[in-house]
Amino acid sequence: MANSTDFIRNVAIAGHGGTGKTTLLEHLLFQSGAIPKPETIESGKTVSDYGEDEIARKISIHASLCHATCKDVKINFFDTPGSSDFIGDVILAFRSCESALVMIDAKTGVQIETIKLWRNLEGRKKPRIVFASKLDEERASFQSALDDVKEKFKVVPVVITIPMGEGGSFKGVVDVLNGLAYPLPASHDQKEAGGPVPADMAPAVAEYRSRLFEAAAEGDDALMEKYLSEGELTQAETVLGLKEAFAAGRIIPAFAGAGSLNSGTSALLEFIAAIAPNPLALAPEPIKLNGDDEISVTVDPGKPASALVIKTQIDQFSGRLSFVKVITGKLLPDIEVVNVRDSRKEKLGKLYTLQGKKMEEVRELVAGDIGIIAKAFDLKTNDTISTYDKPFSFHKLRLPTPVHMLAISAVNKKEEDKLNENLLKAAEEDLTFQVHFNAETKETVIAGMGELQINMILEKISHATRIQAETRMPRVAYRETITKKAGAEYTHKKQTGGHGQYAKVVFEVEPLDRGIGYQFENKLFGQSVSKGFIPGIEKGIHQAMESGVVAGYPVVDVKTIITDGKEHAVDSSEMAFKIASRGAFKEATRNANPVLLEPVMNLRVFSEEKNLGDVMSDLSGRRGRISGQNPLGGGIVEIDAQAPQAELLRYAIDLRSMTSGTASFEADFDHYSPITGKIAEDVVKAAQAFRVHEEEEE
Numbered sequence: 043m044a045n046s047t048d049f050i051r052n053v054a055i056a057g058h059g060g061t062g063k064t065t066l067l068e069h070l071l072f073q074s075g076a077i078p079k080p081e082t083i084e085s086g087k088t089v090s091d092y093g094e095d096e097i098a099r100k101i102s103i104h105a106s107l108c109h110a111t112c113k114d115v116k117i118n119f120f121d122t123p124g125s126s127d128f129i130g131d132v133i134l135a136f137r138s139c140e141s142a143l144v145m146i147d148a149k150t151g152v153q154i155e156t157i158k159l160w161r162n163l164e165g166r167k168k169p170r171i172v173f174a175s176k177l178d179e180e181r182a183s184f185q186s187a188l189d190d191v192k193e194k195f196k197v198v199p200v201v202i203t204i205p206m207g208e209g210g211s212f213k214g215v216v217d218v219l220n221g222l223a224y225p226l227p228a229s230h231d232q233k234e235a236g237g238p239v240p241a242d243m244a245p246a247v248a249e250y251r252s253r254l255f256e257a258a259a260e261g262d263d264a265l266m267e268k269y270l271s272e273g274e275l276t277q278a279e280t281v282l283g284l285k286e287a288f289a290a291g292r293i294i295p296a297f298a299g300a301g302s303l304n305s306g307t308s309a310l311l312e313f314i315a316a317i318a319p320n321p322l323a324l325a326p327e328p329i330k331l332n333g334d335d336e337i338s339v340t341v342d343p344g345k346p347a348s349a350l351v352i353k354t355q356i357d358q359f360s361g362r363l364s365f366v367k368v369i370t371g372k373l374l375p376d377i378e379v380v381n382v383r384d385s386r387k388e389k390l391g392k393l394y395t396l397q398g399k400k401m402e403e404v405r406e407l408v409a410g411d412i413g414i415i416a417k418a419f420d421l422k423t424n425d426t427i428s429t430y431d432k433p434f435s436f437h438k439l440r441l442p443t444p445v446h447m448l449a450i451s452a453v454n455k456k457e458e459d460k461l462n463e464n465l466l467k468a469a470e471e472d473l474t475f476q477v478h479f480n481a482e483t484k485e486t487v488i489a490g491m492g493e494l495q496i497n498m499i500l501e502k503i504s505h506a507t508r509i510q511a512e513t514r515m516p517r518v519a520y521r522e523t524i525t526k527k528a529g530a531e532y533t534h535k536k537q538t539g540g541h542g543q544y545a546k547v548v549f550e551v552e553p554l555d556r557g558i559g560y561q562f563e564n565k566l567f568g569q570s571v572s573k574g575f576i577p578g579i580e581k582g583i584h585q586a587m588e589s590g591v592v593a594g595y596p597v598v599d600v601k602t603i604i605t606d607g608k609e610h611a612v613d614s615s616e617m618a619f620k621i622a623s624r625g626a627f628k629e630a631t632r633n634a635n636p637v638l639l640e641p642v643m644n645l646r647v648f649s650e651e652k653n654l655g656d657v658m659s660d661l662s663g664r665r666g667r668i669s670g671q672n673p674l675g676g677g678i679v680e681i682d683a684q685a686p687q688a689e690l691l692r693y694a695i696d697l698r699s700m701t702s703g704t705a706s707f708e709a710d711f712d713h714y715s716p717i718t719g720k721i722a723e724d725v726v727k728a729a730q731a732f733r734v735h736e737e738e739e740e
C-alpha cells in the first residue's frame with residue numbers, strides 16, 4: 043500500500059535552531075520501527091545529521107530525507123536546519139512537502155527563525171502542526187508555548203496531546219484524540235506504549251476533547267448540529283472533520299513531548315498517518331506550456347511521468363544524488379525521460395529512497411513521493427524530467443538572494459582553477475551560494491546567506507581537496523564621472539627616425555544623466571581629420587573610460603564631442619589618433635570636476651521590534667537613508683532603506699551580532715551616487731595602494 047499516492051505523507055520538520063527537530067525525528071524513526079536504536083546529537087550518530095560538518099558542530103546543515111511507516115502509510119520526513127544560513131534547504135523541503143511540523147522549545151517559546159519560517163509556510167498555504175518540545179526541561183511550559191503561538195501567529199492551536207507534568211515532573215503525554223496515555227518509556231531507546239488515561243488527567247482530557255469535536259465540526263453544518271445536540275462525535279467523524287480542517291489550514295494541531303526521551307512520538311506518527319494530507323491534496327502546480335498561458339497540473343498517478351529535481355547532493359561516497367519530487371505518473375528504473383531544460387534524453391538508472399545517508403533501492407517512485415536518482419550527471423536542481431509528449435516545466439524554487447559577499451582566491455595561485463571548480467560544485471548543491479567573477483574589480487566573489495554557511499562550504503572544500511583559500515572583503519565597484527562641461531586639446535607627436543606619429547584632437551566633455559553611460563558626437567567641420575580616423579578616436583575614448591583620472595575606476599555618463607583636430611599627410615595613423623584621443627579625454631575630464639560614484643543598495647531589514655532602535659541608528663551610521671517601516675506581525679518589523687554598498691560589506695555579520703542573530707536583510711543594487719570629501723579621499727588612497735600592490739606582484 044505504501045506505494046500508492048494516497049498512502050504517502052511528506053512532512054517538513056522546521057523551526058528555530060536547537061529546538062530538537064533532529065532528535066525528535068530520530069525517535070519518530072525508532073518508534074515507527076524504521077531504525078532499531080535511536081541515537082543522540084551528542085553521540086553524533088543520528089540518522090539525519092550524518093554529515094561530518096553536522097557531527098562536528100552538532101547542528102543540522104543540510105535538509106535530510108528520512109522515512110517511517112505507520113499504519114501502512116509511508117511518511118517522508120525532511121529534517122531541516124534551524125540556522126537561517128541554510129534557508130535554501132528549508133525552502134526546498136517546504137516546496138516539496140504537503141505539511142510541516144513546526145518545533146517550538148517549550149522553555150523559550152516561539153523564536154525569531156520560527157516566525158520567519160511560519161510566514162513562509164503561511165504564504166505557501168501549507169498546513170502546520172506545532173510540537174512543543176523539551177517539556178522535560180526546567181521552566182518548560184506547554185501552556186506558555188501555546189499562548190505564545192496564539193499571540194505571535196494569531197491562531198488558536200487545537201491540542202492533540204497534553205503533557206503529564208512538566209519540567210522535573212514530566213511523566214509523558216496523553217493523546218486526547220485517541221484517549222490514550224503514553225507514560226515516559228523507561229529510557230529513550232524503549233518504545234512508547236499507550237495505556238489508560240490516569241484518573242487525575244480525565245477532566246483535562248474531557249475538556250480538550252470537546253474542543254477537538256468543535257474544531258472537527260466547524261466546517262460542516264450537519265456535523266456541527268450533531269455535535270451541538272449530542273455533545274460528541276464518533277471517532278470516525280472526528281478524524282474526518284479534523285482531516286478536512288487541517289488540509290484547509292483552518293486548524294493548527296498542537297503536540298507536546300520530549301524527543302530525547304522518546305515521548306510524544308507515537309501519537310504524532312498516528313496523527314500524521316491518519317490526518318495529515320496526502321500529496322493528492324496538494325494545490326495544483328502552476329506550469330507554463332510552450333510559452334502559452336499558465337495552466338496547472340495536479341499530483342496524479344494516472345498521467346505520464348513528470349518530476350521536479352528539488353536538490354542536488356554531490357558527496358564523496360555516494361557520488362551525485364538528484365532528489366526528485368514526482369508530480370505525475372511514476373518513475374521506474376531505466377526508463378527514458380526528457381530533461382525539459384535542454385530537451386536532452388536521460389536514462390534513469392536505479393531509484394532510491396534515503397534514510398539519512400543510507401540509500402535504499404526502490405522499484406518505483408509514484409506521484410507524490412520523494413526519492414533519489416543517482417549518478418544523473420546532467421540533472422540540475424530545478425530541472426523538470428518528463429515522459430509527456432509535450433513536456434512542460436515546473437516552477438523553480440524561489441530562494442532569497444545571498445547577501446554576504448567575499449572575494450576569494452587560492453593561496454597557491456596554481457590552484458585557482460581547481461578552487462573555482464569546487465566553488466561551482468558547491469554552488470550547484472546549494473543555490474543560496476553563488477560564485478561569480480567580477481570583471482570590473484577582477485575578483486572572484488562568492489555570496490552566501492551568512493558567515494556560517496560560507497565557512498562550512500570552504501571547510502568542506504579544503505577538507506576534500508587540501509586547497510587553501512583566502513577570503514577578504516570584496517572591492518566595491520566604484521565608478522567615476524564628471525560634474526561640469528570642460529574641454530581639452532591634445533597633440534600626440536613623435537619623431538623617431540623613419541616614420542613619425544602625429545595626431546591632434548580637441549575635445550569637449552559634458553555630464554550625462556545617470557545610467558546613460560557613453561555618447562560621442564562628431565562636430566568636426568571641413569577636412570581637419572579624415573573620417574577614417576574616427577573609429578581610432580572612439581577607441582581611445584573607450585580605453586580612457588576604462589580607468590578614470592580620480593582613482594582608476596571606470597568612467598560613466600560622459601558625452602564626448604570632438605570639435606577640432608589636425609592630421610599629417612604621412613605621420614598620422616589610427617594608432618596616433620587613439621593615443622591623442624586618450625590623452626584629450628583624460629585632460630578634459632580632469633578639467634570637468636571629476637567625482638567618484640559609489641553603488642547604493644536598496645535594503646529591506648527584518649528586525650524584532652525591540653531591536654528597532656539599534657538597527658536604525660546603526661543604519662544611519664552607515665550613511666543609510668530610511669524610507670519606511672512596515673510591521674509584519676509577530677513583533678517583526680521590515681525597515682526599508684538605502685545605503686552605500688561600501689558600508690554594507692560586513693552588514694550580514696554586524697546585523698546578526700547586534701541583534702543576537704535575530705535580524706536579517708535583503709539587498710539589491712539601486713543606483714550610483716557621487717561621493718566627495720574624506721570618504722572619496724579614502725577610496726582614492728585605497729585604490730593607489732592597491733595599484734602599487736598589484737604592480738609589485740606582477
Ligand SMILES: Nc1nc2c(ncn2[C@@H]2O[C@H](COP(=O)(O)OP(=O)(O)OP(=O)(O)O)[C@@H](O)[C@H]2O)c(=O)[nH]1
Pocket residue numbers: 057058059060061062063064065066082083084100101102103122123124125145175176177178179299300301302303
Ligand atoms: N532535555 C531535552 N533536550 C533535548 C530534547 N530534544 C533535543 N534536545 C537536545 O537539544 C539539543 C538540540 O537538539 P537537535 O535535535 O539537534 O535540535 P535541532 O532543532 O535539530 O537543531 P538544528 O538542526 O541545529 O536546528 C541537543 O543537545 C539535544 O540533545 C528534549 O526533548 N529534551
Ligand SMILES: [Mg+2]
Pocket residue numbers: 063064065091101102121122123124
Ligand atoms: Mg537538526
